[in-house]
Amino acid sequence: MRELPVELRRTLAIAGVVQASFLTHQLAQHGLAAQDKLAPLVGSLFVLTPRSVADIYGPPARLRLGLQLLVEIIEDGTASPANAETMRYALGLLYLQGRLRNDTAVLEQVRSGIEAIAGRHPEAQRLEDGCLRELAQLYQNTISQVGKRIQVRGDMRFLQNDTVADKVRVTLFAGIRAAVLWHQLGGRRWQLLLQRKQLLSHARQLLSQPQL
Numbered sequence: 001m002r003e004l005p006v007e008l009r010r011t012l013a014i015a016g017v018v019q020a021s022f023l024t025h026q027l028a029q030h031g032l033a034a035q036d037k038l039a040p041l042v043g044s045l046f047v048l049t050p051r052s053v054a055d056i057y058g059p060p061a062r063l064r065l066g067l068q069l070l071v072e073i074i075e076d077g078t079a080s081p082a083n084a085e086t087m088r089y090a091l092g093l094l095y096l097q098g099r100l101r102n103d104t105a106v107l108e109q110v111r112s113g114i115e116a117i118a119g120r121h122p123e124a125q126r127l128e129d130g131c132l133r134e135l136a137q138l139y140q141n142t143i144s145q146v147g148k149r150i151q152v153r154g155d156m157r158f159l160q161n162d163t164v165a166d167k168v169r170v171t172l173f174a175g176i177r178a179a180v181l182w183h184q185l186g187g188r189r190w191q192l193l194l195q196r197k198q199l200l201s202h203a204r205q206l207l208s209q210p211q212l
Helices: 006-030 035-045 053-057 060-076 081-101 104-120 129-141 162-184 189-194 196-207
Strands: none
Touching: 006 035, 006 053, 006 060, 006 081, 006 162, 006 196, 035 053, 035 060, 035 129, 035 162, 053 060, 060 081, 060 196, 081 104, 081 162, 104 129, 129 162, 189 196
16 A cells, blocks of 8 residues: 555544544443444554554544544534544643653553563454453553543443443553654644644545545
8 A cells, every 4th residue: 555645644643543532432421432443543552663654554444433523623613522522532642642752661661561462462352351451451550650641521330340441541542642643743733723724635635535
Protein backbone atom coordinates (compact mmCIF):
# COMPACT_ATOMS: atom_id res chain seq x y z
CA MET A 1 0.00 0.00 0.00
CA ARG A 2 1.43 3.39 -1.00
CA GLU A 3 2.01 5.73 1.94
CA LEU A 4 -0.45 8.59 2.22
CA PRO A 5 0.64 12.26 2.24
CA VAL A 6 1.63 13.46 5.69
CA GLU A 7 -1.47 15.62 6.15
CA LEU A 8 -3.70 12.57 5.59
CA ARG A 9 -1.59 10.43 7.91
CA ARG A 10 -1.89 13.14 10.54
CA THR A 11 -5.67 13.20 10.04
CA LEU A 12 -5.83 9.42 10.52
CA ALA A 13 -3.88 9.76 13.75
CA ILE A 14 -6.27 12.34 15.19
CA ALA A 15 -9.16 10.15 13.99
CA GLY A 16 -7.60 7.39 16.09
CA VAL A 17 -7.69 9.72 19.11
CA VAL A 18 -11.35 10.54 18.42
CA GLN A 19 -12.33 6.90 17.89
CA ALA A 20 -10.68 5.90 21.17
CA SER A 21 -12.37 8.81 22.94
CA PHE A 22 -15.81 7.90 21.62
CA LEU A 23 -15.40 4.24 22.58
CA THR A 24 -14.34 5.32 26.07
CA HIS A 25 -17.59 7.27 26.32
CA GLN A 26 -19.63 4.33 24.99
CA LEU A 27 -18.08 1.91 27.46
CA ALA A 28 -18.57 4.28 30.39
CA GLN A 29 -22.20 5.02 29.52
CA HIS A 30 -23.39 1.71 28.10
CA GLY A 31 -20.75 -0.90 28.97
CA LEU A 32 -20.28 -1.85 25.32
CA ALA A 33 -17.94 -1.09 22.42
CA ALA A 34 -18.08 -2.63 18.95
CA GLN A 35 -15.29 -5.17 18.56
CA ASP A 36 -14.50 -4.12 15.00
CA LYS A 37 -14.01 -0.52 16.17
CA LEU A 38 -11.93 -1.57 19.16
CA ALA A 39 -9.72 -4.05 17.27
CA PRO A 40 -7.56 -1.55 15.32
CA LEU A 41 -6.99 0.46 18.49
CA VAL A 42 -5.86 -2.55 20.52
CA GLY A 43 -3.75 -3.77 17.61
CA SER A 44 -1.99 -0.41 17.36
CA LEU A 45 -0.55 -0.82 20.84
CA PHE A 46 1.52 -3.79 19.72
CA VAL A 47 3.16 -2.06 16.72
CA LEU A 48 6.36 -0.74 18.26
CA THR A 49 8.50 -0.22 15.15
CA PRO A 50 6.11 0.83 12.34
CA ARG A 51 7.36 1.76 8.90
CA SER A 52 4.11 3.51 8.05
CA VAL A 53 0.71 4.45 9.47
CA ALA A 54 -0.72 1.48 7.58
CA ASP A 55 1.50 -0.80 9.70
CA ILE A 56 -0.22 0.60 12.79
CA TYR A 57 -3.89 0.67 11.80
CA GLY A 58 -4.18 -1.16 8.51
CA PRO A 59 -6.41 0.40 5.82
CA PRO A 60 -7.96 3.79 6.66
CA ALA A 61 -11.37 2.07 6.70
CA ARG A 62 -10.55 0.72 10.15
CA LEU A 63 -10.72 4.28 11.49
CA ARG A 64 -13.88 5.20 9.62
CA LEU A 65 -15.79 5.82 12.85
CA GLY A 66 -13.15 8.27 14.04
CA LEU A 67 -13.13 10.08 10.70
CA GLN A 68 -16.93 10.35 10.65
CA LEU A 69 -16.98 11.72 14.19
CA LEU A 70 -14.20 14.17 13.35
CA VAL A 71 -16.27 15.55 10.47
CA GLU A 72 -19.38 15.72 12.66
CA ILE A 73 -17.61 17.54 15.49
CA ILE A 74 -15.98 20.08 13.16
CA GLU A 75 -19.25 20.75 11.33
CA ASP A 76 -21.71 20.66 14.22
CA GLY A 77 -19.57 21.32 17.29
CA THR A 78 -20.16 19.61 20.62
CA ALA A 79 -23.87 20.29 21.03
CA SER A 80 -24.62 16.61 21.63
CA PRO A 81 -23.53 15.16 24.99
CA ALA A 82 -21.69 12.30 23.25
CA ASN A 83 -19.66 14.69 21.09
CA ALA A 84 -18.90 16.91 24.08
CA GLU A 85 -17.61 13.96 26.09
CA THR A 86 -15.67 12.64 23.11
CA MET A 87 -13.88 15.97 22.74
CA ARG A 88 -13.20 16.17 26.47
CA TYR A 89 -11.48 12.80 26.38
CA ALA A 90 -9.63 13.67 23.17
CA LEU A 91 -8.21 16.90 24.62
CA GLY A 92 -7.19 15.03 27.76
CA LEU A 93 -5.35 12.45 25.67
CA LEU A 94 -3.53 15.15 23.71
CA TYR A 95 -2.44 16.75 26.97
CA LEU A 96 -1.22 13.43 28.41
CA GLN A 97 0.83 12.54 25.34
CA GLY A 98 2.75 15.78 25.81
CA ARG A 99 3.64 14.78 29.37
CA LEU A 100 4.44 11.23 28.35
CA ARG A 101 6.82 12.18 25.53
CA ASN A 102 9.12 13.82 28.07
CA ASP A 103 9.24 10.83 30.42
CA THR A 104 11.70 8.37 28.92
CA ALA A 105 11.57 6.07 31.93
CA VAL A 106 7.81 5.56 31.61
CA LEU A 107 8.10 5.15 27.84
CA GLU A 108 10.62 2.35 28.37
CA GLN A 109 8.33 0.71 30.93
CA VAL A 110 5.47 0.86 28.42
CA ARG A 111 7.57 -0.60 25.64
CA SER A 112 8.94 -3.49 27.72
CA GLY A 113 5.46 -4.15 29.12
CA ILE A 114 3.93 -4.34 25.65
CA GLU A 115 6.67 -6.70 24.48
CA ALA A 116 6.02 -8.98 27.45
CA ILE A 117 2.25 -8.99 26.88
CA ALA A 118 2.74 -9.69 23.16
CA GLY A 119 4.86 -12.70 24.07
CA ARG A 120 2.10 -14.13 26.24
CA HIS A 121 -0.81 -13.40 23.90
CA PRO A 122 -0.66 -14.18 20.17
CA GLU A 123 -2.36 -11.74 17.83
CA ALA A 124 -5.57 -13.76 17.59
CA GLN A 125 -6.09 -13.50 21.38
CA ARG A 126 -5.49 -9.78 21.92
CA LEU A 127 -9.15 -8.84 22.25
CA GLU A 128 -9.73 -11.49 24.90
CA ASP A 129 -10.26 -10.48 28.51
CA GLY A 130 -6.91 -11.78 29.74
CA CYS A 131 -4.89 -9.69 27.32
CA LEU A 132 -7.04 -6.60 27.87
CA ARG A 133 -6.61 -7.02 31.64
CA GLU A 134 -2.83 -7.01 31.29
CA LEU A 135 -2.89 -3.96 29.01
CA ALA A 136 -5.15 -2.15 31.47
CA GLN A 137 -2.78 -2.95 34.34
CA LEU A 138 0.17 -1.68 32.31
CA TYR A 139 -1.72 1.55 31.63
CA GLN A 140 -2.53 1.95 35.32
CA ASN A 141 1.07 1.36 36.38
CA THR A 142 2.63 3.70 33.81
CA ILE A 143 0.67 6.30 31.83
CA SER A 144 -1.99 6.72 34.53
CA GLN A 145 0.78 7.96 36.85
CA VAL A 146 1.95 10.69 34.45
CA GLY A 147 0.30 14.10 34.82
CA LYS A 148 -3.37 14.69 35.54
CA ARG A 149 -5.57 11.63 35.19
CA ILE A 150 -8.45 11.65 32.73
CA GLN A 151 -11.72 11.63 34.63
CA VAL A 152 -14.04 9.03 33.12
CA ARG A 153 -17.72 9.82 33.64
CA GLY A 154 -20.47 7.28 33.16
CA ASP A 155 -22.82 4.75 34.71
CA MET A 156 -21.26 3.30 37.87
CA ARG A 157 -22.84 -0.08 37.13
CA PHE A 158 -20.45 -0.34 34.21
CA LEU A 159 -17.46 1.55 35.61
CA GLN A 160 -17.41 -0.79 38.63
CA ASN A 161 -17.41 -3.83 36.35
CA ASP A 162 -13.81 -5.04 36.07
CA THR A 163 -14.11 -6.16 32.45
CA VAL A 164 -15.60 -2.83 31.34
CA ALA A 165 -13.08 -0.86 33.40
CA ASP A 166 -10.24 -2.77 31.72
CA LYS A 167 -11.61 -1.90 28.28
CA VAL A 168 -11.92 1.77 29.25
CA ARG A 169 -8.26 1.85 30.28
CA VAL A 170 -7.22 0.07 27.08
CA THR A 171 -9.12 2.52 24.87
CA LEU A 172 -7.45 5.42 26.68
CA PHE A 173 -4.10 3.66 26.24
CA ALA A 174 -4.75 3.35 22.50
CA GLY A 175 -5.86 6.98 22.38
CA ILE A 176 -2.52 8.03 23.86
CA ARG A 177 -0.76 5.92 21.24
CA ALA A 178 -2.68 7.74 18.48
CA ALA A 179 -1.98 11.12 20.10
CA VAL A 180 1.77 10.41 20.18
CA LEU A 181 1.64 9.43 16.51
CA TRP A 182 -0.26 12.64 15.70
CA HIS A 183 2.47 14.71 17.35
CA GLN A 184 5.21 12.72 15.58
CA LEU A 185 3.53 13.60 12.28
CA GLY A 186 3.55 17.31 13.09
CA GLY A 187 0.18 17.59 14.82
CA ARG A 188 -0.23 20.46 17.29
CA ARG A 189 -3.25 21.51 19.36
CA TRP A 190 -3.44 24.96 17.77
CA GLN A 191 -4.11 23.28 14.41
CA LEU A 192 -7.38 21.89 15.75
CA LEU A 193 -8.61 25.45 16.15
CA LEU A 194 -6.88 27.35 13.35
CA GLN A 195 -6.80 24.69 10.62
CA ARG A 196 -10.27 23.22 11.02
CA LYS A 197 -11.18 23.69 7.37
CA GLN A 198 -8.08 21.81 6.22
CA LEU A 199 -8.70 19.05 8.74
CA LEU A 200 -12.31 18.74 7.61
CA SER A 201 -11.21 18.55 3.97
CA HIS A 202 -8.64 15.86 4.74
CA ALA A 203 -11.12 13.78 6.74
CA ARG A 204 -13.66 13.98 3.91
CA GLN A 205 -10.97 13.03 1.40
CA LEU A 206 -10.16 9.90 3.40
CA LEU A 207 -13.85 9.01 3.77
CA SER A 208 -14.34 9.33 0.02
CA GLN A 209 -11.66 6.79 -0.81
CA PRO A 210 -13.00 3.58 -2.39
CA GLN A 211 -11.67 1.29 0.36
CA LEU A 212 -13.78 3.13 2.91
